[in-house]
Amino acid sequence: MTRRNRERRGRPDRRGPTAFDRARDELFSAIRQCGVIGAPDEDRAAWMTETVDYMAQRHPELSAQELKQLKDSGMRFCEPVIPHGKEHTALSDEGVNAA
Secondary structure, three states: OOHHHHHHHOOOOOOOOOHHHHHHHHHHHHHHHHOHHHOOHHHHHHHHHHHHHHHHHHOOOOOHHHHHHHHHHHHHHHOOOOOOOHHHOHHHOOOOOOO
């Protein structure tokens, strides 16, 4: 390995985060802070549309495709991995303990 390659390996990326990276990080931070994760689906969708519109204003260099990707990522981030609620519990199943 040459000296130049060794120096390059330990050096941080000089390009830094892209506009999309910054917008995504802002969106995920806003999702965590505002409580939209527990909101009903229609409220969550409305919030996401408004927030991505705001991100488009803050980051005008983002393309329409990047904004759609941002919205899709945000909606997935808001969904719990394991759905929680009374319809998904053993307590809601009447015949569970009937055996």
